[in-house]
Amino acid sequence: xxxxxxxxxxAAPRGSADAVERLGEVASEHKVDTTILVGDLGGGPDRxxxxxxxxxxxxxxxxxxYWVPGPGDAPVWEYLREAYNIEVVSPLLRGVHGTLAFxxxxxxxVAGMGGEVSDEPSADRDEIGRLRYPRWEVEYRLKILAxxxxxxxxxxxxxxxxxxxxxxxxxxxVAELVNTHRPRLVVCGGERHTxxxxxxxxxxxxxxxxxxxxxxxxxxxxxxxxxxxxA
Numbered sequence: 001x002x003x004x005x006x007x008x009x010x011a012a013p014r015g016s017a018d019a020v021e022r023l024g025e026v027a028s029e030h031k032v033d034t035t036i037l038v039g040d041l042g043g044g045p046d047r048x049x050x051x052x053x054x055x056x057x058x059x060x061x062x063x064x065x066y067w068v069p070g071p072g073d074a075p076v077w078e079y080l081r082e083a084y085n086i087e088v089v090s091p092l093l094r095g096v097h098g099t100l101a102f103x104x105x106x107x108x109x110v111a112g113m114g115g116e117v118s119d120e121p122s123a124d125r126d127e128i129g130r131l132r133y134p135r136w137e138v139e140y141r142l143k144i145l146a147x148x149x150x151x152x153x154x155x156x157x158x159x160x161x162x163x164x165x166x167x168x169x170x171x172x173x174v175a176e177l178v179n180t181h182r183p184r185l186v187v188c189g190g191e192r193h194t195x196x197x198x199x200x201x202x203x204x205x206x207x208x209x210x211x212x213x214x215x216x217x218x219x220x221x222x223x224x225x226x227x228x229x230x231a
Contacts, residue, residue, distance in 0.1 A: 004108045007154070007216045008035040009187045009223075012070060014209040015043030015050030020057035022228045023213060027061045030215055034103060035061060036187040038114070039158045040070030041079065043209070051082035059090050064104060068097045068114030069131060070158040070189065076127040096156060098141040100148075109148055112156030113138045117171045135173035145181045153183035160190030160204055163197055178202075184218055194223040 008027050013020050027035055037058075042050040051073075058065045073079045083095040094101040100111035115131025123134040145153065160168065161175035168191055178186055178200050185201050192206035194214070203223055206212025211228040 004033045004103055004106055004152075004154075005217060005219045006030060006032045007185060007187075007218065008032040009203045009205040009214040009216055010035065010037045010208045011158075011187070011189045011205050011212075012039035012207040012209055013037070013043075013054055014040050014072075014207070015047070015054060016209045017050075017053035017057045019208050019211065019228065020054050021060065023208060024057060024061045026213065026215075026226075026228070027063060032063065032215065034064040034066065034110075034154075036110070036154060036156050036185075037065060037067040037208075038070070038112070038156050038187050039068075039189040039207070040072040041067065042073055047073075048078050048082060051079060052086075055082060055086035055093065058093055059086070062092070064092045064094070066094050066096050066101060066110045066112075066154075066156060068095065068112040068156045068158055070114060071116040071131050073114065074127060074129055074131050076131060098138075100144060102151075107151050108154065109145070109151040110154045110156065111142060111145060113141060113174075114156075114158045117157065117159040117174055119172045135171075138173055139177070142177060142181075153181055155181070155183045155186045155200075156188070157186065158189040160188040161186065161197060161202065163195060163202075168193070185216055192225065194225070 096112045097114040126132040160170040162170035162172045190204045205214035
C-alpha cells in the first residue's frame, strides 16, 4: 500500500480532548503513517466547543488524520462548521463523511460514512436529533469509489459491518460495500474486535473516551489492541 503501512485506529472520543492528546503521543511513539477516527467526536453540554477541542488536539499529530462522525454528532451543521474551520487551517486533517480524500503524495484513497447506517431503504433520514442514514444514501454517496478502482482504499464507518459468523450487530449495507470495494482496511465503531471480511481487515478499536485504540500494520496484516496510559 504505497508506503502507508502503520495505521492508528480510534473511535468515539466523545469530546475528550485529553484522550486525543494522549493518542497523539501514541501516534508519535509508533511512527504511524496516518490515523483513522470514527464515531462520536463531540460530547458534553457544549458540543461545538468539544469539537474544537478534539480537532485542535488532532492538529498536534503532525500526520494525516481522517474521520467520520458518529450518530451523536447532531445536528450535522454544528459538526460540519467546526470540521470546515479546522480543515482550512490544517491540510493534514480531513473529514470523509460521505466523501473521500487522498493521502498526501500517495495514491491511497480514504472514504467513509458516519452516523448510523440503517439497512432499511425506507428508513427515515435524520441529521438534526441524530445522524442516521438509509442504506440507499450511503450507497449513493460512496458509488464514487468505483470511479477510482485503481487506488488502494481505507474505509471508515461509525457503524460496523455485519458478519454472520461472529454474531455481532452490524449493517448488511456496510458489509456489502466492503465486499464490493475490497479495501485493505476498514475502521469502524461497535464492540471492540478485529476480523477479516473477505480480503479486508476490519478493526473496531473500542472507545477512545475509555482509553481504547488499535494499531494496524497492513504489511504484516497484524492488529494490536492497546490502552492509553494514565495521564
